[in-house]
Amino acid sequence: xxxxxxxxPADLVQAALAGGxxxxxxxxxxxxxxxxxxxxxxxxxxxxxxxxxxLEEDxxxxxxxxLEEGxxxxxxxxxxxxxxxxxxxxxxxxxxxxxxxxxxxxxERELGHLRQALAPLGAxxxxxxxxAYVAAGLPPARARVFSDIDxxxxxxxxxxxxxxxxxxxWRSTHLDAYDQRYYREWMHELPPMEHAQRGTTLDVHHAIxxxxxxxxxxGAALFEAAVPLPAHPGLSVLGPEDMVLHAMTHxxxxxxxxxxxxxxxxxxxxLRHFGARPGFWDALPGRAARLGxxxxxxxxxxxxxxxxxxxxxxxxxxxxxxFGPAPPVAAAxxxxxxxxxxxxxxxxxxxxxxxxxxxxxxxGHWLRMPLPLLLRHLTVKxxxxxxxxxxxxxxxxxx
Amino acid sequence: xxxLPATAAPRRFxxxxxxxxxxxxxxxxxRSIDHLYGRYPRVAPGEFVDFSVGVRRRRxxxxxxxxxxxxxxxxxxFNPLPGNQGFPLLEWGLNWCxxxxxxxxxxxxxxxxxxxxxxxxxxAPSGSGKSTLCAGLLFRGWRLLSDEFxxxxxxxxxxxxxxxxxxxxxxxxxVVRRFAPEAEFGSLVRDTVKGVVGHFRVPDxxxxxxxxxxxxxxxxxxxxxxxxxxxxxxMDRALAFMRLVENAFNYAxxxxxxxxxxxxxxxRSQCFTFEYGDLGAATELFDRLSRGDPDVCG
Numbered sequence: 138x139x140x141x142x143x144x145x146p147a148d149l150v151q152a153a154l155a156g157g158x159x160x161x162x163x164x165x166x167x168x169x170x171x172x173x174x175x176x177x178x179x180x181x182x183x184x185x186x187x188x189x190x191x192l193e194e195d196x197x198x199x200x201x202x203x204l205e206e207g208x209x210x211x212x213x214x215x216x217x218x219x220x221x222x223x224x225x226x227x228x229x230x231x232x233x234x235x236x237x238x239x240x241x242x243x244x245e246r247e248l249g250h251l252r253q254a255l256a257p258l259g260a261x262x263x264x265x266x267x268x269a270y271v272a273a274g275l276p277p278a279r280a281r282v283f284s285d286i287d288x289x290x291x292x293x294x295x296x297x298x299x300x301x302x303x304x305x306x307w308r309s310t311h312l313d314a315y316d317q318r319y320y321r322e323w324m325h326e327l328p329p330m331e332h333a334q335r336g337t338t339l340d341v342h343h344a345i346x347x348x349x350x351x352x353x354x355x356g357a358a359l360f361e362a363a364v365p366l367p368a369h370p371g372l373s374v375l376g377p378e379d380m381v382l383h384a385m386t387h388x389x390x391x392x393x394x395x396x397x398x399x400x401x402x403x404x405x406x407x408l409r410h411f412g413a414r415p416g417f418w419d420a421l422p423g424r425a426a427r428l429g430x431x432x433x434x435x436x437x438x439x440x441x442x443x444x445x446x447x448x449x450x451x452x453x454x455x456x457x458x459x460f461g462p463a464p465p466v467a468a469a470x471x472x473x474x475x476x477x478x479x480x481x482x483x484x485x486x487x488x489x490x491x492x493x494x495x496x497x498x499x500x501g502h503w504l505r506m507p508l509p510l511l512l513r514h515l516t517v518k519x520x521x522x523x524x525x526x527x528x529x530x531x532x533x534x535x536x
Numbered sequence: 537x538x539x540l541p542a543t544a545a546p547r548r549f550x551x552x553x554x555x556x557x558x559x560x561x562x563x564x565x566x567r568s569i570d571h572l573y574g575r576y577p578r579v580a581p582g583e584f585v586d587f588s589v590g591v592r593r594r595r596x597x598x599x600x601x602x603x604x605x606x607x608x609x610x611x612x613x614f615n616p617l618p619g620n621q622g623f624p625l626l627e628w629g630l631n632w633c634x635x636x637x638x639x640x641x642x643x644x645x646x647x648x649x650x651x652x653x654x655x656x657x658x659x660a661p662s663g664s665g666k667s668t669l670c671a672g673l674l675f676r677g678w679r680l681l682s683d684e685f686x687x688x689x690x691x692x693x694x695x696x697x698x699x700x701x702x703x704x705x706x707x708x709x710x711v712v713r714r715f716a717p718e719a720e721f722g723s724l725v726r727d728t729v730k731g732v733v734g735h736f737r738v739p740d741x742x743x744x745x746x747x748x749x750x751x752x753x754x755x756x757x758x759x760x761x762x763x764x765x766x767x768x769x770x771m772d773r774a775l776a777f778m779r780l781v782e783n784a785f786n787y788a789x790x791x792x793x794x795x796x797x798x799x800x801x802x803x804r805s806q807c808f809t810f811e812y813g814d815l816g817a818a819t820e821l822f823d824r825l826s827r828g829d830p831d832v833c834g
Contacts, residue, residue: 483610
């Protein structure tokens with residue numbers, strides 16, 4: 138393996154995100170590790186923007202280059218005190234930025250198709266997560282890679298939306314009867330849809346948490362505060378507070394925490410962006426209480442501040458702190474999240490990493506549905522997986 | 537030699553622009569690495585490493601059926617293969633690192649060789665005789681850039697070398713052995729999804745010049761037809777362009793720039809289709825092609 142930094146499993150990505158360009162590694166071995174960790178965490182393009190920030194001072198402004206061109210000019214450069222990143226590392230950053238740019242273009246194109254498909258709906262269509270960041274030009278879009286487009290429509294119009302999307306070529310996936318029932322009866326979204334020709338996927342939600350969730354399932358209230366997008370008539374994004382609370386909910390009430398650090402970085406960028414607006418911080422705790430999302434707010438501000446130094450004014454921070462769990466639970470939660478909020482790369486593993494992730498997986502499910510339903514769901518899933526494994530074996534035997 | 541236990545990992549070597557570290561691998565895989573990558577430039581500890589990979593030998597869930605698992609940066613992106621296929625698995629995994637993760641360059645499924653400073657790009661899906669033709673040419677005076685990937689630099693439009701051991705399948709192995717007895721094959725692996733797979737060493741010259749890029753010269757789309765005399769036919773540029781698009785891994789990632797890059801590659805090359813049934817006759821025709829013989833199309 139590559140050398141660990143001072144013998145410790147160092148998280149170089151978190152160090153760079155928190156410390157800015159000055160905290161980037163100073164040698165080639167450090168850069169190897171940073172690129173590998175950042176790739177695993179889905180944050181390679183974000184690291185590129187940090188290099189870009191250093192470029193703005195020297196290379197980029199001198200040559201009048203965009204960030205991408207700036208990074209590209211480093212390819213072939215030899216490491217020096219002012220540019221300690223090896224050319225090979227710059228190549229990987231360039232690669233990551235190229236993927237972000239291609240995805241952004243693809244999302245812009247898809248939004249045009251969506252707008253057309255859903256125009257007859259006559260109901261608000263709210264973009265969520267990555268697609269919202271791109272459509273509204275928010276900071277996370279500059280360095281974010283994502284795999285599908287998420288949108289939110291009022292629950293009573295879900296059937297109409299599904300029909301209109303079907304007419305425009307989006308087909309339901311997960312055609313197995315159990316999966317269909319799982320999504321339609323218990324979840325907060327339709328089974329994922331895939332476009333027959335373009336292959337793009339779409340998650341159509343009517344709420345931001347499952348119907349069966351312990352935290353309730355905020356849906357209708359979100360439409361009141363939605364913000365229409367002038368550049369995309371017919372489409373909206375969540376209001377600033379709701380968008381931040383949704384990002385927190387998505388991160389901290391989820392069974393899949395494999396990209397938790399990336400989601401935390403998104404949250405950090407959103408908080409810094411909206412935090413500059415008057416009234417944002419005053420409204421945030423009240424809005425969390427109204428939507429029943431106090432706990433996600435607590436975890437969100439706590440870990441953003443601890444890992445990425447996200448500033449929050451004292452009253453908002455105090456309100457969020459009060460939303461936390463009782464001390465023994467809080468200690469356990471901290472122990473788990475400290476392990477999840479790292480690049481899941483061998484060089485950053487802490488003791489108990491596997492246990493923490495398994496516990497968070499169970500916790501995510503626990504929060505999503507009541508225990509009897511959860512047990513039933515996990516049993517069906519394991520049986521199905523076993524069946525699939527048997528099928529594979531049988532195929533292997535024939536082959 | 538092969539009976540001795542290999543010394544422990546890691547192995548660090550440079551293939552063209554990329555520095556590879558094999559952190560962990562079973563002894564048979566290490567022996568293949570030492571044989572096939574033994575003469576590649578070393579990467580010293582502390583130097584930048586592009587990919588840290590390995591092969592894990594797994595004896596679960598069935599201890600009597602060992603499996604090989606490809607590991608990259610601690611993750612296992614593929615299903616395991618039977619235990620004896622560790623080295624081909626490593627090669628396929630390294631291919632994935634290039635075409636799946638590296639968008640520094642436009643990546644096309646093609647063999648690339650160079651002669652007189654100009655590159656020949658042989659784009660083709662598996663089974664078209666691409667690797668066999670590539671093997672034939674590299675033993676007849678052409679320098680190997682890659683038998684798997686044409687890597688096109690977005691700034692210069694040049695072809696970037698990535699000379700990995702050349703992979704051959706089934707009958708091609710015997711064909712190349714007869715054609716070039718000097719080819720140094722590693723051990724053959726049987727019963728893979730592609731049949732028998734063998735790799736041979738890249739000639740030293742290709743390794744010594746592995747940082748030397750080449751300007752586009754020819755695009756040749758081959759088809760192996762038994763008994764057919766070697767026949768080059770001029771190919772329509774638009775068709776050659778489409779062949780490159782079909783075989784490109786990351787055309788969409790490059791967007792409009794990708795369209796322009798492939799257009800430039802076609803514009804700077806002479807484009808041909810090529811049918812052949814005999815390797816010796818084929819390489820003689822390419823020799824004439826490289827010398828600018830105006831009558832190569834017969």
